[in-house]
Amino acid sequence: TQLLEQSPQFLSIQEGENLTVYCNSSSVFSSLQWYRQEPGEGPVLLVTVVTGGEVKKLKRLTFQFGDARKDSSLHITAAQPGDTGLYLCAGARRIQGAQKLVFGQGTRLTINP
Amino acid sequence: KAGVTQTPRYLIKTRGQQVTLSCSPISGHRSVSWYQQTPGQGLQFLFEYFSETQRNKGNFPGRFSGRQFSNSRSEMNVSTLELGDSALYLCASSLSGAYNEQFFGPGTRLTVL
Numbered sequence: 001t002q003l004l005e006q007s008p009q010f011l012s013i014q015e016g017e018n019l020t021v022y023c024n025s026s027s028v029f030s031s032l033q034w035y036r037q038e039p040g041e042g043p044v045l046l047v048t049v050v051t052g053g054e055v056k057k058l059k060r061l062t063f064q065f066g067d068a069r070k071d072s073s074l075h076i077t078a079a080q081p082g083d084t085g086l087y088l089c090a091g092a093r094r095i096q097g098a099q100k101l102v103f104g105q106g107t108r109l110t111i112n113p
Numbered sequence: 114k115a116g117v118t119q120t121p122r123y124l125i126k127t128r129g130q131q132v133t134l135s136c137s138p139i140s141g142h143r144s145v146s147w148y149q150q151t152p153g154q155g156l157q158f159l160f161e162y163f164s165e166t167q168r169n170k171g172n173f174p175g176r177f178s179g180r181q182f183s184n185s186r187s188e189m190n191v192s193t194l195e196l197g198d199s200a201l202y203l204c205a206s207s208l209s210g211a212y213n214e215q216f217f218g219p220g221t222r223l224t225v226l
Contacts, residue, residue: 030212033214033215035215035217040219041219041220042117042203042205042217042218042219042220043156043203043215043217044217045214045215045216048214088155088156090215092212092213098168098169099210099211099212100158100169100211100212101158101211101212101213101215102158103148103155103156103157103158104155105155106155106156
């Protein structure tokens with residue numbers, strides 16, 4: 001059972017369209033991170049959200065942390081081919097007495113020119 | 114500031130062999146975590162080292178081991194390789210812990226034949 005469920009798993013859209021990626025869980029997280037991974041490279045941190053209801057913007061990317069800190073979303077406006085990549089969400093929570101980071105399965109996004 | 118480096122970038126081994134992967138974290142980062150990434154399972158946490166001590170461990174068999182040196186560099190060893198060990202192995206460093214923002218290296222692509 002995946003602790004963090006991302007949807008959709010795959011998304012292919014045309015340049016200029018908007019999209020939203022979701023990261024859901026039944027567990028509460030102390031913080032949630034979003035990463036983007038391009039082929040042949042490791043994931044790169046995009047943002048960390050900490051407070052329930054928090055919204056952060058990074059140019060055309062908008063990240064939101066759910067009020068109950070169980071879910072998050074990533075919205076991209078006017079997607080560009082450079083946005084192509086694997087988007088991963090990762091939640092920090094205490095598991096078996098230790099703070100751990102749990103990753104979702106990822107959303108593979110393709111933006112077609 | 115130099116990023117996380119991993120060597121080698123690519124490795125081909127046969128079943129039954131063992132392999133050692135190396136990771137140099139960002140200067141000043143004391144936490145080094147290792148992850149296995151496969152298309153089917155996504156990003157799975159192997160273990161975290163902090164100040165030369167293993168602080169966290171994922172659900173992997175004892176064939177997977179690691180260590181950290183006094184300069185924070187880390188190595189991961191996999192003994193008696195199996196076909197299913199073929200994956201991208203990612204190292205990530207952090208200032209304070211595996212639950213905090215991770216800075217990933219480019220990974221080592223291991224293929225077991």
